[in-house]
Amino acid sequence: MTGFGGQFETEAVAGALPKGRNSPQRPSYGLYAEQLSGSAFTAPRHENRRSWLYRMRPTADHRPFEPFGGARLFSAASGEAPLAPNRLRWDPLNDLPDGTDFVDGMATMLATRDPAELIGVNVHIYRATRSMDRRVFANADGEMLVIPQEGEIELFTEMGRLRVAPGWIALVPRGVRFRVMLGGGVARGYVAENFGSPFRLPELGPIGSNGLANARDFETPVASYEDRDEPFELVQKSLGHLWTTHLDHSPLDVVAWHGNYVPWRYELARFNTIGTVSFDHPDPSIFTVLTSPSETPGRANADFVIFPPRWMVGEDTFRPPWFHRNVMSEAMGLIHGDYDAKAEGFRPGGLSLHNIMSGHGPDVESWRKASGAELKPVKIEGTMAFMVETCWPYRPTSYALEHAQPDYDQAWADFPKAKMP
Ligand SMILES: O=C(O)Cc1cc(O)ccc1O
Numbered sequence: 001m002t003g004f005g006g007q008f009e010t011e012a013v014a015g016a017l018p019k020g021r022n023s024p025q026r027p028s029y030g031l032y033a034e035q036l037s038g039s040a041f042t043a044p045r046h047e048n049r050r051s052w053l054y055r056m057r058p059t060a061d062h063r064p065f066e067p068f069g070g071a072r073l074f075s076a077a078s079g080e081a082p083l084a085p086n087r088l089r090w091d092p093l094n095d096l097p098d099g100t101d102f103v104d105g106m107a108t109m110l111a112t113r114d115p116a117e118l119i120g121v122n123v124h125i126y127r128a129t130r131s132m133d134r135r136v137f138a139n140a141d142g143e144m145l146v147i148p149q150e151g152e153i154e155l156f157t158e159m160g161r162l163r164v165a166p167g168w169i170a171l172v173p174r175g176v177r178f179r180v181m182l183g184g185g186v187a188r189g190y191v192a193e194n195f196g197s198p199f200r201l202p203e204l205g206p207i208g209s210n211g212l213a214n215a216r217d218f219e220t221p222v223a224s225y226e227d228r229d230e231p232f233e234l235v236q237k238s239l240g241h242l243w244t245t246h247l248d249h250s251p252l253d254v255v256a257w258h259g260n261y262v263p264w265r266y267e268l269a270r271f272n273t274i275g276t277v278s279f280d281h282p283d284p285s286i287f288t289v290l291t292s293p294s295e296t297p298g299r300a301n302a303d304f305v306i307f308p309p310r311w312m313v314g315e316d317t318f319r320p321p322w323f324h325r326n327v328m329s330e331a332m333g334l335i336h337g338d339y340d341a342k343a344e345g346f347r348p349g350g351l352s353l354h355n356i357m358s359g360h361g362p363d364v365e366s367w368r369k370a371s372g373a374e375l376k377p378v379k380i381e382g383t384m385a386f387m388v389e390t391c392w393p394y395r396p397t398s399y400a401l402e403h404a405q406p407d408y409d410q411a412w413a414d415f416p417k418a419k420m421p
């Protein structure tokens with residue numbers, strides 16, 4: 001089903017979805033009606049998100065949660081040690097645990113706020129070689145924006161199934177239970193875990209009524225359920241920690257649902273990229289796919305931004321990202337190809353961090369090339385970098401700090417000095 005922010009309704013079995021009401025005295029087939037609220041009941045209409053699920057057993061039916069012993073790198077947060085204001089970069093991680101599923105293979109890299117504050121965004125990298133079979137995950141701390149980098153995965157959520165290949169993104173709303181299946185081989189990627197207001201499409205201002213990510217290109221699954229009376233483990237992330245409980249059935253037993261609190265997927269190639277047709281280049285806010293506003297207008301709790309293939313035509317313009325310092329903090333990943341500000345060292349599957357007010361921009365080689373380039377129209381192709389930009393400074397986890405490239409500052413060493421008259 002297509003559209004961002006729409007009201008959907010779907011049933012996997014005819015007659016499972018009540019017509020014209022949410023909570024009939026006896027739902028069809030003995031299903032249980034359950035409301036899943038993604039906003040306060042009284043949120044303004046345009047912010048209000050909830051779905052009604054019709055399931056084989058109520059989610060309330062479970063034993064107490066206990067601490068979960070797995071996923072040793074899926075951490076609560078970072079250390080509180082003073083963090084040097086250094087720029088940091090990571091090669092693709094090569095020592096992530098083997099034989100893991102999506103949950104056990106998650107490594108937290110960058111953390112911002114305590115999820116109990118209901119603000120902030122964390123950045124994780126996952127590497128999985130196994131499907132989750134009788135294990136289901138739910139995140140009470142935030143929604144999860146999944147950004148595959150290698151290997152297609154399938155998200156089997158309470159609301160249905162989504163296949164997500166590299167070049168696509170998918171969102172699982174806070175609290176929605178899901179498991180991740182692999183088609184075989186290795187699946188790697190990134191997750192932006194958003195504790196704050198849910199991601200939405202940015203305002204378009206003078207761009208007008210079309211452009212950037214268009215609402216019609218978002219896809220939400222139709223209802224799909226499994227009827228499995230087998231032991232299942234439910235792992236839940238709550239207040240930064242992981243907990244586990246056991247069920248005697250699959251909780252992915254939602255036969256029908258309706259509402260606007262939904263998972264979705266989106267193909268980044270559908271992004272309608274806008275840029276200069278005269279000179280200079282706009283701030284990268286022009287590349288915002290999704291935004292999670294904070295309570296301060298215009299200052300995002302998190303922006304998900306991409307640097308897609310595009311024409312560069314700016315006249316008398318230094319075309320790659322300029323040198324800059326930013327009050328917002330920038331985490332960047334690369335899905336494939338090269339990024340135009342970094343001639344080397346930023347590899348697909350890698351990560352970089354330019355935290356609040358750190359000086360960054362093109363490396364020496366990219367600067368040299370772009371300063372001398374003939375300015376004919378050029379198409380940047382075969383690349384997809386992204387940024388998770390936030391108003392909250394990132395703190396790398398101790399695992400991340402141990403794995404950072406030792407010499408990232410070299411990217412900006414040896415710029416020739418300007419020659420004054
Ligand atoms: O740092 C980066 O590479 C991202 C970025 C790109 C750009 O063109 C302007 C600002 C910015 O932060």
Ligand SMILES: [Fe+2]
Binds near residue numbers: 324326330360361
């Ligand atoms: Fe930047």
